[in-house]
Amino acid sequence: MLKQFFILCSGADTDILNDCSIGEQNKYAGIGATVFFTAVMATIASSYALYTVFDNLYSSIFFGLIWGLLIFNLDRYIVSTIKKRDNVIDEVLQATPRIILAVIIAVVISKPLELKIFEKEINQVLLEQKNDLTLANQNQIAEQFNPKISELESQIAGLKSQVDLKETEVNALYDTYISEAEGTAGTKLLGKGPVYKEKRNKHDAGLTELQQLKTDNKAKIEAIETQIATLQGDYTTNVAETQPVIDNFDGLMARITALGKLPWLPSFFIFLLFLAIETSPIIAKLLSPKGEFDFKLEDQETAIKAWTTQQVAERKLLVKTDNDINNKVYNEIADEEEVMNYKRKKARELMQHQADAFLKKQKGIL
Known part of the structure; x- marks a missing residue:
């Protein structure tokens, strides 16, 4: 039963093959088994690749089966259309387009499995890329807010500087009227005379202005600090809103790109493995001598052609x-x-x- 199934997979004419020897039947059963298991591996590979895209198990399996059947049909067609010739060059020329197609199929099949085999290494590369993207995203968003925040902070510094200058001026007036009272400066007369009162009044007026300036500037600073807090909150919100895009940066294309950053030799050997599997039925037919099935098939075809x-x-x-x-x-x-x-x-x-x-x-x- 299994042998007949694999013979059917090989695309050989069962009516002719049933009249051939057991060895000839086993040869085509082996070719059919290679075609079948290549399709199975294509189904697994495409299911995993589609799962990384759709993130849905049932959809991935369904479309993976369709892809596997497509590969099975292509391989079966490729093998069944290769006919044994009396000239080796004719056989090679006949098989060349089919080998090129087999190479393309091998690439398509091997790439998703490479993504699964090197999943841990790919995840590490993606993590590094996500970290770089996160920093770049934060810096890019900060460029939108930092100039405004810096301008507001400069305004706060200016307001504080005004208070400091006024406070220095009031302190100087204080030292002046105290020195006048002590007789160490000004008129150098000890006691609180008219000059002392004048300087004291000037200091008191300056102190009143200082208190008013502190009150006004404090309100302005609080308003500016509120603007700064709002801008910082907007910055944090923008970073939080864009971060999920970076966190989801692990799709099929991102993984293929990350795979390209890994050493090429392991991936190349995996590709060679699938290339050998995919081309093995073709190579087997090219290397095998003309068998009983080939002679009977040629006899049938030439009889029809002659008639x-x-x-x-x-x-x-x-x-x-x-x-x-x-x-x-x-x-x-x-x-x-x-x-x-x-x-x-x-x-x-x-x-x-x-x-x-x-x-x-x-x-x-x-």
Whole structure:
């Protein structure tokens, strides 16, 4: 049962193969098994690749089965259309397009399995790329907010500087009227005289201005700090909103790109493995000598070809002979008087009918 299934997978003519030896049947059963298991591996590989895209197990398995059946049909067609020839060069030329197609199929099959085999290494590369993307994203968003925040912080520094300058000025006035009272500066008269009172009043006015300036600037600073906090909150929100895009940066294309950053030699050997599997039925047919099945198939094909060629030649000869006979018959009767008179009579009747019809049409017009 299993042997017949693999023979069916090989695409061989079962009616002819059943009359061949057991060894010949086993050869084609082996070719069919290679075709079948190649399709199985294609199903597994494509299911995994589609799972990385759709993230749905049932959809991935369904489309993976479709892809596996497509690969199975292609491989079966490739193997079944290779015919053994008496010339090796003809066989190689016949197999070349099929080998190219097998290489393409091997690439398609091997790549998803490489993604699974090197999954841990790919995840590490993706993690590094995500970290780089996260930092780049944060810096890019910060460029939108930092200039405004810096400008607001400069305004705060300016307001604080105004307070500091005013405070320095008031402190200087304080030192001036104290020195006047102590007699160490100014009039150098000990006691609280008119000059002392003048300087004291000037200091008190400056102190009042300082208190008012502190109150006003404090309110301005608090308003500016509120703007800064709002901008910082917007920055944090933008980073949080864009981070999921980076976290989901692990699709099929990203994984293939990450695979390309790994050492090429292991991937190359895996590709060679699948290439060997995919081309093995073709190579087996090219290397194997003509077997019993090939001779019987050739005998059947050449018999049909010879019969078809004979039938076509006979039809061509029949048409040619019939044309020659018709030409001879018409040439013989062309000179008979009876035929000439009959043709003359009919031609006269035709001309009369035409004249009558023309006359009738003219009367209708008038």
